[in-house]
Amino acid sequence: MRKLKNTVENAGCLILFLLIFASVVITPSCKEDGGSDGAPVIHYLRVTDPSLADSTFTDVSPGSMIVVVGENLNGVRKVYINNQEISFNANYGTSTSLIITVPADEDFLLSGSNPDIPSELRIVTDHGVATYPMHVLSPGPVISYISAFYPIDPGDEISLIGENFYEIKRIYFTKDSVEVTLPITDYQVSADYERVTFSAADVMKEGYIIMECYTSDASIEFVYDGPKPVITGISSTMPVVGSKVTIVGKNFIDVSGIDINGEIAVPQEDIEVSESFNTITFTMPSAPTSQGKISVTAIGGTAEMDNFYPLENVIIDYDGRGGLDPGWSGDNLGLFVADGKDAPYTSTGNCTGMKGTIDSATQWWWQQVLNKPVWPSSSVIPDNAKISELELQFECYLGEEMEGPVIQITMGESNGEGVFALSGYVPVSAFTGETEIGKWMQCSIPLESLVEENLWRDFIANHKDVLNLYVTYPNCPDETKVEIYLDNFRIMPIQKTND
Template sequence: MKKLIHIIVQKGWPGLLLAFFIAMGTASCKDNEGNDGIPVIKYLRVTDPTLADSTFTDVNPGTMITVIGENLGGVTEVYINNQKISFNSTYSTPTSLIITVPYDEDFKLSGPNPELPSELRVVTNHGIAVYPLHVLSPGPGITRIAATYPLKPGSQATLIGTNFYEIQRIYFTTDSINVTQEITDYQISNDFKNLTFTVSDKMTTNGWIIMDCYTDDACIEYTPEGPKPIITGISSIMPVVGSEVTITGQNFIDVSNINLNGEIDIPGENVTVSESFDELTFIMPQAPSHSGHISITSMGGTAEMEDLFYPIENMIVDYDEIGSFSSWGTEPPFIADGANPPYISTGNCIGAKGTIDSSNQWWWKQFLNTAKWASADIIPTSTPISELELQFECYLELPMDGPVIQISMGHPNGKDTGGNPYFTLENYVPINSFTEKSETGKWMQCCIPLTKLVEEKTWGEFLNNKISDELNFYINYPGLTKATNVEIYVDNIRIIPIKQEED
C-alpha cells in the first residue's frame, strides 16, 4: 500500500492506473495459487479427515492416500516406484491430491526390485514434486532349513521360504530375545525364496534364526542335530492295502521308521523321501486291526499325526463285515485279483463296469448299501452336519467324462415316505481329496460334505428323521451325447469329522 501511495504522489493518475493493473495481476496470481509456484509435497495421510494427523511414508498396495502440499494444481502425471499410475483429476486441488496405490500384479514393488526408487513423484504443468513413499512388499515366511545334518561350524545351511525382501538383519539367538550371532555373510536366490549361510562356532546349540525384513519378521527353530519332523497331511486315512500312501510335512530327514497305529512298522529303507524332505511315500502293507495314529521317526525325533488313522469305528460300509450290499444291476462284492482293475483291494470292494448308451442313460447300475450308522459315542448326536463328511476310497479305470453319480442317504431311491424326491447329491464325479483332481488308475480318497447329502442340522436329527439305513450310489449319464464306457470301484465308506483348518 505504501508503494502504491508513492506511485500516486510521484506520477499522478496515469501511474495509479498502472499500479492498479499490477495489483490486479498480483491478485490473479494469488487466485491461481498452486499453478505457478514450485510444487511441494509436505506429507501423506489417509483420506479420513478425522485421522489427518496420521502421517506416514510406508503404505500397503491398494491403499487410498491423500497427498498434502503446496502448488499441486495442474497435475499431469503421477509416478510411484518410477511407474506411472492413473489418478482422477477431480480429486486434485492446489493443496491436495487423492490417489490409490496400485495392487495389481503388474505393479512392481521395490522389495523384489531394489533398483526402483521408493518414492512418489507428482508432475504438474509447472514443476515436479518428489516425496519418499515405500510401498510394502509381502512379509517373509520361513518354512524349513535345508542342510546335511548334523550341522557343525562351517556347514552350509539354506533357509527355505518366501518373500526374503529388504532384509534388515538376520541373527541366531538361543533365547529368542538376545542376539547370539549375527549372520552377515549370506546369499539370496534370484526368486527371494532361498537364503544360504555358513554355520558359525556359536551355532552349536538349539535356538532360533530370526529374519528382520523391512515389512515384517520371520523365525524358525534351529536344531543342529536335526529338526523334529512335522506331519501336515496324508493322501488317505484309510488307504487300500497295497496302494501308495503319501504324507506331507517337514523335516523328514533320515526317516528310520513309520509306525501305523502301534501295530505295524515300516522300516526307513521302505520309505521314499522327497529331496526337500517335505513329502514321503510308502506302500500300505496291511490294514490295522484298530484305529490309532501314525508316527514318523527321523533324525530329529518322532512326530505323531493328530487325526485318527484307520478309524474303523466310523466305517458304515466296507463290503466285508460292516454294513451290507444288495446286488441290483451290479456284480456282488469281490476281492481284486491283481490282474484286472482295480488290481488291489482291502478285502472286498464293489465295482461297476460296462457301457452307458441311450437305452440306459437314466438308469444304469447302482451300489445299494445298507449302512451301519455311527453311534452317539462315536459321533455325538449334537454334532452339526456341517462338521461331518462322507469319505470313501474310489478307483476309476476310465475318466468319468459325461457319466455321473447320484447319491442318496437314509432314504431309499432318494424318496421320502410319500414318494416325493428327497435331498440327493446329483451329478457327482469322484475327486481325489488330496490332489483335488479326478484321477484314474489309482485308489483315491474322496470326501463329500454331509451338508450336500442331508438337510438335517445335527447328526442326531438325521438319525431320527431317516426312514432307512440305505446309502445308495446311482450311476447314469443325463444328456447322453455318445455311448461311453464306465469302470468304477468303491470301498471303505465312512463318516468322518471334517478336519478344521488352523488359523
C-alpha cells in the same frame, strides 16, 4: 508538444498502476482457486476413508488405493512409482489431492528385489514435478526349513530355505525368542532371495533363528541335532492297498522308517522324501487289522497321527461290513477285485463300481449303487455327536473324466422313500481339492449336506440303514463313458489339517 508529452507520460503511469493493481488482486485469487503458478508439492499420503484422514504413512502394499495430499497438484501429466509410470484417472484429482492405485501385477518392480530403483512417488504436472518418499512393500519373508547336515557343529554351513528374503534388517539367534543371543552378520543371500547361508557358532544349540525384514519378520526353531518331525496331514486316513500315500508336515529329515498301527513297518528304502523335507510318499503295503496311529521317525524324533485306518468307523467295506443291497444289481455294476491289469489296478479286497456308457436315449438316471450300511456303535460315534462335526469319507477311483455325469447321494430312508440329499456331486480329493483321474483318492462330504437332523442319534432314530449313489446325466447330448469305483465308506469327525 510539452503538453502532449505530459499527457503520454501520465497515461503510461496510469497503465502501469493498473497493471500492478491487477497483479496484486488477481494473483491471490488464482492461488485460492488452485492455480498452476506454484510448484506442485506432496505433503503426505493417506487412505481414502475420510474418517481416517489423519492416518498418514510412507509404506504401502501393492494394490492399495491411496490419496496423495499436497498443493498445486492440478494439471497432472504422468505419475511414477519406483521410477515406473502407472495409470491414473485425472477425474480423481484436484489441486490439493490425487487418488491413485499402487500396481499389483507381476511386471511391477519392487525395491525389495530391485534395490537400485528409487522408492518414491513422482507426479509430473504441466507446471512442475513433485516427489515423495514411498516404499511399496515386498511380500513378507517365509522360512520353510533349515538345510544342513545334522548334527550341526560350530563352523558348519547353515542355509535358511524359504522365500521373500528381501531387505533384511537383521538376523539373529536367540535361546528364548526374546533376547538376542547371537547376531548373525556374515551371511549371503541368494540371487532369487530364497536362501540365506551362514556358519554355525558354538553358542547355537537350541533356540530360534529370527529374520527381520523391512516388511515383516520370520522365525524358525533351531536344534543342533535335528528338529522334531511334525505331521500336519495325510492324503487318506484309509488308503487303498497298493496306492500312493502322501504325508505332509515338516522336518522329515533322515527319515528312517514309518510304522502303521504297530503292525506294518515301511522301510527307509521304500520312502520318498521331498527336497524341502515337508512331504513323504510311500505305497500302502497292506491293510492293518486294527485301527491306530501312523508314525514317522526322523533324525529329530518321531511324529504321530491318530485315527489311521479307522476300522470301527467303517459303515461299508464290501468285505463283510455293509455292502450292496442284494435286491438290486445290474449289468454295469457289482463287486470288483483289482487284478493289476485293469482299472482300478489295486484294491483292499472288494470294492464296488459302475462302468459303462451313457447314451442319449438313457433316462435322467443311468446307474445306481444301493448299499446297506452298518452304523458305528455309540462308543465310536456318540449319540449326542453333532452332525455339523461329522463327515462321510470314502475312497474313490475315477477311470474317466466326469464331464457331464454327476452323482446323487441318499443317506438314510424314511417311510420307504429316499430323498436326494446331495445333488450334482462330482468326486473331489479331500487332500488336493481336485478331481483326480486314474488314482484312488479320499473324498469327504460334510454330513450336514446329507441329513437334516442336528444330532447323530436323531438321524439313526428317524432313518433306515441306507446309503445310495446314483449316476445321472440329465439331457445327455451324446454317448459318455463312466467308470467309477468306491470303497471303505466311513463316518468320521471332520478331518482338519493341523497347524
